[in-house]
Amino acid sequence: MNPDPNPVWTLAWTFGLMSLFAVGGANAAIPEMHRIAVDVRHWMTDTQFADVFAISQMSPGPNVLIVALIGYSVAGVTGGLVATLAMCGPTAVLAYYVSRLLTRSSQSRWPAMIQMALVPLSIGLMGASGLILAQTSDRTWIAALVTALSAVLAFATRLNPFWLLLAGGCLGFAGVI
Amino acid sequence: MMPPDSPPAAIAAPDTPTPAPPGLVALLTAFAKISLAGFGGVLVWARRGIVDQHRWMTPDEFNETYALCHFLPGPNVVNLAVVFGSRFRGIPGAIAAFAGLLGPPLIAVTSLAALYARFGEIDALRRILAGVSCAAVGLLISAVFRMMMPLIRRRDLAGLMMLAAVFISIGLLRLPLEAVLLAAIPVSLAITFGMRRRVAS
Numbered sequence: 001m002n003p004d005p006n007p008v009w010t011l012a013w014t015f016g017l018m019s020l021f022a023v024g025g026a027n028a029a030i031p032e033m034h035r036i037a038v039d040v041r042h043w044m045t046d047t048q049f050a051d052v053f054a055i056s057q058m059s060p061g062p063n064v065l066i067v068a069l070i071g072y073s074v075a076g077v078t079g080g081l082v083a084t085l086a087m088c089g090p091t092a093v094l095a096y097y098v099s100r101l102l103t104r105s106s107q108s109r110w111p112a113m114i115q116m117a118l119v120p121l122s123i124g125l126m127g128a129s130g131l132i133l134a135q136t137s138d139r140t141w142i143a144a145l146v147t148a149l150s151a152v153l154a155f156a157t158r159l160n161p162f163w164l165l166l167a168g169g170c171l172g173f174a175g176v177i
Numbered sequence: 178m179m180p181p182d183s184p185p186a187a188i189a190a191p192d193t194p195t196p197a198p199p200g201l202v203a204l205l206t207a208f209a210k211i212s213l214a215g216f217g218g219v220l221v222w223a224r225r226g227i228v229d230q231h232r233w234m235t236p237d238e239f240n241e242t243y244a245l246c247h248f249l250p251g252p253n254v255v256n257l258a259v260v261f262g263s264r265f266r267g268i269p270g271a272i273a274a275f276a277g278l279l280g281p282p283l284i285a286v287t288s289l290a291a292l293y294a295r296f297g298e299i300d301a302l303r304r305i306l307a308g309v310s311c312a313a314v315g316l317l318i319s320a321v322f323r324m325m326m327p328l329i330r331r332r333d334l335a336g337l338m339m340l341a342a343v344f345i346s347i348g349l350l351r352l353p354l355e356a357v358l359l360a361a362i363p364v365s366l367a368i369t370f371g372m373r374r375r376v377a378s
Binding site: 025063 | 212213214215219242244245246247248249250251252253254255256259260263264268271275278279281282283285286287289290291293294297301304305306307308309310311312313314315316317318319320321322323324325328333336337339340341342343344347348349351353354355358361362365366368369370373
């Protein structure tokens with residue numbers, strides 16, 4: 001693999017472009033982040049990607065901050081900052097202008113219709129995120145069982161997700177997984 | 178710039194928000210608090226802070242704003258903060274909310290990244306992260322099923338088929354996101370508009 005002469009610039013345009021296609025938020029863009037970071041650019045290994053996902057879920061703040069972790073692994077603090085701004089900035093500007101446009105022409109129906117059309121796509125993307133991350137993190141049967149159990153508990157109860165992450169961490173530390 | 182007291186939705190909700198619009202510092206600190214409280218998703222805390230605690234929006238206004246931010250690309254909660262901040266204080270308000278939401282957790286996550294880069298090879302930490310990521314994947318999968326339930330209840334067959342098509346092309350075939358969405362968005366829009374027309378006639 002050729003070393004990238006300007007990795008910060010690569011981060012900026014990669015995530016800037018990705019953000020415009022991130023329908024359904026950051027978790028829906030995870031397959032694309034995985035494809036670019038692991039398969040295309042070789043910024044990190046499969047396992048490192050799973051680690052970074054785990055860290056981003058453990059830390060406070062919006063899920064999108066996984067891009068800061070990817071950026072950090074490529075180009076340190078600058079990389080993290082640039083990746084975050086690239087992932088959030090362009091769409092924030094877009095959101096600002098669209099919201100002003102829509103408050104002016106109120107009673108418009110089409111945002112609801114477009115949303116209806118996009119929701120199935122974003123669920124499909126999030127499902128793909130789940131599959132790709134399960135393939136990277138669930139390498140043993142017990143690991144897959146922990147994932148399934150956590151999914152069922154989170155689906156059926158109103159338990160704070162933090163406890164499930166903590167329980168997973170404890171099981172991991174105990175060497176069960 | 179929008180007037181700070183822009184007209185709310187036509188029907189007054191039972192609990193109207195207080196008319197005093199938040200200042201820039203209030204926006205910054207409110208979103209910083211919302212963001213730092215939110216483990217595994219900030220939306221719940223955003224609703225709690227904006228609607229319940231500060232009463233800056235009614236529940237209906239919040240839902241409308243969130244719906245707008247959900248159909249736009251990009252991280253939804255970041256979009257929400259920008260739209261919310263700009264509604265009260267224009268562009269400076271948008272920047273204050275954006276900085277409050279992303280600044281403090283960015284510092285936290287960068288510290289974690291530095292720790293990971295330094296100690297990531299330690300065996301105990303590797304095991305802990307492996308365990309956390311198993312549980313985190315479970316959380317993500319449960320969110321997918323939660324979002325799917327309304328489609329299943331509605332028997333929205335077209336929607337479920339679009340969902341499956343995207344899932345297969347991204348998850349199994351690993352096709353690039355841009356290509357898949359450039360094909361899927363027009364098809365999904367056509368189906369949605371077509372169905373509406375059939376219902377209307």
